[in-house]
Amino acid sequence: APSARFTGDSFVLPAGARRGIPVVTVNMNAAKMTLYRIGDRSLAQLLSGYQFLHQLDGYDISTISDQMGEPVWSGTLDIANDLNKEVTTSFPVDEAIPQRKPGVYVLTAQPVDDKSDDYGSRATQWFVVSDIGLSTYTGQDGLNVFARSLGSAKPIPGAELTLLARNNEILGTATTDAEGHAVFNPGLTRGENGMVPAVLMAKQGDNDFVFLDMGKAGFDLSDRGVEGRASPGALDVYAWTERGIYRAGEDVHVAALARDGAAKAVENLPLTFIFT
Template structure:
């Protein structure tokens, strides 16, 4: 941070503005900033009135009407026939006019600064510029004595008496930044005052020196609240107006630590096509071609992708080393570039051992060759566990969050203890091609020579797996059945249709059981020769624990399947096939 002691401006220097005079331009107009209007006067009178009003910075005079439009400030000079534009100038530095908006600050800080200015002016109502000069001398004396509390108090009182003096606002900001009391709450309040005072110093600045100084004070104040990005922007804006070696050093240090830079890099080695990503501290420029700023040694064919704050390189190979270079000048969305090349030495390791099942469907046709495909990566074998959840425990599983999901060790143990039973456990050898997916069919007939009603759960863990107990295991839920079950819910109740998955013929004499969420049996039915059965409407209208949860189907030969009724069905009404209206509807 910049020490305030070396930058305090003497009270007389703050008060002096040089002799004021009017500079005019014919057939021109300063638009906006209207202060008040004086009618029926001559141009010279208009000039005199403006010079005599401390709030008047400019005017537009209508020659024909004799009207004088006094302005509290000015910016762009517009062409206007029959008018004379005038502005107040001093013999010192040229007047820059109203300060442009601080685009790098959020609206909340700007609003807070405006409200703080209003409070300060209200507290100093009735004060004079002579009092301001005396208060400035007191503030200087406080700084000389190391009394920062007194400096803040006196600068605040001085600026209340003369609120258009940018140097006073700047010194108030620096004093508030330097004052560090033991009270943490008071310190936070002072840091907020420092930011607001610096913003007001900028808003009231009229010359290069005062504007550059106010921006430097703003950068210091923003550093105090660890608002690094706006602090860098404030320092840079100050240096654009005026070069100060000490400020340049401060800016360079802050820019190196908190400016646009590389903050991290990641290597995604577990994907089929590995890639490396470099993360930056700021957003990148949308639509910018960054390929000219990236080179990588060791890769023959690669692609560049950008996303918000990162650049990714695709098309790498496992088990290889690369040297990635980001060139100097790589641009960001905050108008900063990399000030020096960045070199990264990267190694793309082999993929971690992994296993997964390929499908989410859980019904295996009973009369087909039974095999469950298991996909493995870099694993010579996999440990398998098979357990069964009985038909009377299905409601419990369906009501929970485990059904059809991938299970972690805790969930597997919970199901085993509360609802399931172990069927088989062992290992299966699989082929292993380095870093490539290998599909192995698990022979269900071997693992499960005899089937019982319920749903089966098969889990797989590859050899060499280093995942934690809370990580999900490869999980496949399944039942083996020839029963294809379809339901239609409507005004007439729940209609159930059963057909053979092998022949598509209707299945009759199949026992159906409708279970509620609380595992109570809501109703039973048997399919007719057309493979159809119906449950009355009242059975499917239950709420809470009596709401339908599952429909179980058991064939005469022991075949079993079930349907989860808690999941949404197909709503065909929005496709023009709602069907006929119910009679009497």
């Protein structure tokens, strides 16, 4: 039977080369292709649902078309068919969207005159076209963002960053410096319910756009046995006694050092010792 599929779930296409998305078909002379765009203001709604990076059925596609995005291109892709063999054909992204806008694109493929019902999944490829690579690190000073070129790995200065909450509120904006670095206030990452950070968007000019899903778990090395000691916060206290075992009635000689986040001494800080 005629069928179509895409080759993977990787969704970032390079911005510096001629772009094409491979479509793998069997027993099809042409494929019906439809391209949708979901704007940057709908990303929080998209990532909070179940559709992102999944294969979509007719109902999901109608939801995206009617509520979150819009169809931007539709047509057929000619295929050099080979009976009962898989044939890979490149879909020319540059010709379909010569002028890109910020957002996520969804490309679907199905046989021409497909008679299957709308509840079946269609071949779906999610993608963005960008040269911006984002890395984030959370620390006591807030959310640190680094933007680098995917093509050259060099820092990207002047990239416009926007942190969106789950309810689509803008939590904060920033611009990367000459080192491609920007910092968001730590309070912006401590929201609850609808104010939890959901999406970090980066934009450079009118064409280059990418985003980072802030709802996913960060990379954690603690399961590798190298978690280290817990981060102390703004103050760190180290206390010790001159020995470990005491008899009733003996004096306990205890000392303590108080340091701030830069490991500098903190003066005139009241300390409370609790002996159990």
